[in-house]
Amino acid sequence: MIYVGGPVLLTFGFRPPPVLAAVWLGLALSLVLLLRDPGFERGALIRAAPPRELAWVLARFAAAAAASTIAGALIAPDRLFGFVRERPGLWALVMIGYPLFSVVPQGLLYRALLFHRYAALFPAPPALVGGLLFGFGHIAFRNWVAVALTTVGGVLFSRTYLRTRSLPLSCLEHALYGCFVFSIGLGEFLYSGALR
Numbered sequence: 001m002i003y004v005g006g007p008v009l010l011t012f013g014f015r016p017p018p019v020l021a022a023v024w025l026g027l028a029l030s031l032v033l034l035l036r037d038p039g040f041e042r043g044a045l046i047r048a049a050p051p052r053e054l055a056w057v058l059a060r061f062a063a064a065a066a067a068s069t070i071a072g073a074l075i076a077p078d079r080l081f082g083f084v085r086e087r088p089g090l091w092a093l094v095m096i097g098y099p100l101f102s103v104v105p106q107g108l109l110y111r112a113l114l115f116h117r118y119a120a121l122f123p124a125p126p127a128l129v130g131g132l133l134f135g136f137g138h139i140a141f142r143n144w145v146a147v148a149l150t151t152v153g154g155v156l157f158s159r160t161y162l163r164t165r166s167l168p169l170s171c172l173e174h175a176l177y178g179c180f181v182f183s184i185g186l187g188e189f190l191y192s193g194a195l196r
Helices: 005-012 019-035 051-075 082-086 088-117 126-141 144-164 167-184
Strands: none
Touching (some): 005 019, 005 126, 019 126, 051 144, 051 167, 082 088, 088 126, 144 167
């Protein structure tokens, strides 16, 4: 119901609810289920990133960002960083609001809750299942770019969380990639306006 039924309802429901409202409902559900469970290690919610892991996340992001920028410059140079150039004020708001209002709720739902409560059910490596479910959660945007990008990102963020049990580090990584995707000009595939 959470990871398959919810996205299907958002995508094909008669009157689908706003995507951000669904994300925040997921946040509330995650917090209730996790904090009422005495077996959940609450330290995962606030654990600082080990310096070596933080360095690895930043290095991987830098390489991915450089490769994406080069690809964008070759494929669609006119769109590259168009959001930053054309609407800098709105871009700045997205850079602040996206991590707080979208990344953190998704991190709780797709990493902390998913791996604590349901990992034992996975027939495949947990990070792969986490990535597939995270990508599937983005079918509500009704475009393959959103699903493809978030599936790959979901695997990365899941691996980071599983390796470190640090939700802040996983959310930082998610925010870096998400903010970069918006900045580079692919954000139109990943916001609720895409539904229109």
